[in-house]
Amino acid sequence: SYTIAIIGRPNVGKSTLFNRLVGQKLALVDDTPGVTRDRREGAARLGDLDFTIIDTAGLDEGAKGSLTARMQEQTETAIALADALFFVIDARMGLTPNDRAFADFARRANKPVLLLANKSEGKHGEIGAMESYALGLGDPIQISAEHGEGMGELYDELAKLMPVPVEEEDEEEPIAEEWTDEEIATRPIRVAIVGRPNAGKSTTINYLLGEERLLTSPEAGTTRDSISVELDYKGRDFRLFDTAGLRRRSRIEEKLEKLSVADALRAIRFAEVVVMMMDSQNKFEEQDLRITDLIEREGRALVLAVNKWDLVEKRGGMIGQLRTEADHWLPQIKSVPIVAISGLMGEGIDRLMAAIQESYKIWNKRIPTAALNRWFEDAIGNNPPPAVSGRRLKLNYITQTKARPPSFVVFCSRADAVPTSYLRYLTNSMREAFELPGTPIRITLREKA
Numbered sequence: 178s179y180t181i182a183i184i185g186r187p188n189v190g191k192s193t194l195f196n197r198l199v200g201q202k203l204a205l206v207d208d209t210p211g212v213t214r215d216r217r218e219g220a221a222r223l224g225d226l227d228f229t230i231i232d233t234a235g236l237d238e239g240a241k242g243s244l245t246a247r248m249q250e251q252t253e254t255a256i257a258l259a260d261a262l263f264f265v266i267d268a269r270m271g272l273t274p275n276d277r278a279f280a281d282f283a284r285r286a287n288k289p290v291l292l293l294a295n296k297s298e299g300k301h302g303e304i305g306a307m308e309s310y311a312l313g314l315g316d317p318i319q320i321s322a323e324h325g326e327g328m329g330e331l332y333d334e335l336a337k338l339m340p341v342p343v344e345e346e347d348e349e350e351p352i353a354e355e356w357t358d359e360e361i362a363t364r365p366i367r368v369a370i371v372g373r374p375n376a377g378k379s380t381t382i383n384y385l386l387g388e389e390r391l392l393t394s395p396e397a398g399t400t401r402d403s404i405s406v407e408l409d410y411k412g413r414d415f416r417l418f419d420t421a422g423l424r425r426r427s428r429i430e431e432k433l434e435k436l437s438v439a440d441a442l443r444a445i446r447f448a449e450v451v452v453m454m455m456d457s458q459n460k461f462e463e464q465d466l467r468i469t470d471l472i473e474r475e476g477r478a479l480v481l482a483v484n485k486w487d488l489v490e491k492r493g494g495m496i497g498q499l500r501t502e503a504d505h506w507l508p509q510i511k512s513v514p515i516v517a518i519s520g521l522m523g524e525g526i527d528r529l530m531a532a533i534q535e536s537y538k539i540w541n542k543r544i545p546t547a548a549l550n551r552w553f554e555d556a557i558g559n560n561p562p563p564a565v566s567g568r569r570l571k572l573n574y575i576t577q578t579k580a581r582p583p584s585f586v587v588f589c590s591r592a593d594a595v596p597t598s599y600l601r602y603l604t605n606s607m608r609e610a611f612e613l614p615g616t617p618i619r620i621t622l623r624e625k626a
């Protein structure tokens with residue numbers, strides 16, 4: 178859906194605006210740890226406009242009001258995900274250097290920006306609103322997120338930006354364009370290889386291309402920045418996407434390259450299966466989490482490749498340790514396949530390609546309705562949903578609405594009363610029962626008419 182990121186320095190009222198726009202639906206915001214460690218997302222509504230909103234709040238300003246690297250990264254991620262930006266300032270405070278720094282981000286994004294002068298209730302905000310013209314982000318819209326003022330004007334401006342909504346197809350109907358088993362087995366699998374700079378993405382791709390016949394070079398029609406190549410690996414077709422790895426780079430560029438969220442996101446969106454490449458010499462950290470978050474958010478199948486395995490001396494136990502770490506960091510995609518490889522030596526590549534094919538199959542999986550409901554009854558029986566204000570919550574039945582990734586609707590008595598933790602229980606239980614490792618699983622709730 179149309180996605181808006183709320184950008185601005187801390188304390189300008191971003192979260193208040195987020196809460197106002199998400200309103201009653203807040204209960205359905207996914208608060209899975211990991212998914213939203215750095216940002217909150219919610220289904221927002223303003224008048225008849227429906228959109229997704231991303232809040233980047235929750236981090237403190239660095240020492241002496243400086244911007245922390247994390248804050249910048251978080252803003253960069255939100256901007257990459259968004260179709261348009263709400264840039265929020267505190268109209269009572271006037272502009273600070275940090276406002277200007279964030280405004281630079283917003284301008285460079287080349288996406289539509291609405292400048293919101295918040296805390297403008299009464300006449301308080303006029304000074305800041307006047308000053309804000311200097312940001313070069315257009316006319317400020319004076320709002321008060323807390324008191325709900327200025328929402329009419331915000332609606333008018335947003336309506337101009339948003340595409341005219343098309344009638345959404347009824348999710349309960351099975352999607353018309355269902356892939357046959359034949360197609361799943363034979364179509365080229367679209368694979369993106371992402372990860373931090375120097376993890377060994379290019380090396381691995383070069384190994385693959387060197388071993389096997391390169392069928393075509395850069396695909397026409399894709400954007401300049403994302404290059405793909407077709408690969409026939411032992412009789413199976415793949416299309417590999419990589420944003421940086423396939424480009425020729427000078428040694429110096431290579432060293433200076435930084436992780437670009439926008440690049441990673443582009444590759445992820447092209448792909449069906451994403452290989453997240455890690456360097457066996459590095460620990461799993463923040464930057465990796467940012468990428469895996471995107472993969473989960475975009476609903477792609479995930480394979481973890483631990484590269485430079487040739488450098489690991491004590492191999493015993495390391496995969497087990499990685500498994501524990503991965504399940505901790507990625508609670509929403511438990512049991513991700515982990516493959517140890519050396520792109521340089523060509524070790525483990527067969528297993529990597531097999532894991533990609535297996536994940537792809539799982540990502541395409543349809544579970545027969547009877548088996549699904551048998552599991553559902555058991556899962557509810559073993560661990561009934563909690564009662565809410567003394568009333569028992571009734572979950573009636575479940576149905577799979579689509580694959581790629583496997584997505585389900587649970588019909589229930591009160592959709593807003595089912596805690597996220599219970600949904601997570603169902604997801605994990607389903608993942609185990611039907612052996613669905615490494616794919617996001619979407620379960621949404623619907624009230625029974």
Ligand code: GDP
Pocket residue numbers: 372373374375376377378379380381421422431484485486487488518519520521522
């Ligand atoms: P990218 O930025 O992810 O594309 O990483 P590169 O493929 O450019 O690799 C970064 C550095 O790691 C290069 O110096 C590679 O030679 C080295 N490298 C890549 N894969 C391996 C591997 O499997 N083993 C070892 N020892 N070095 C590797």
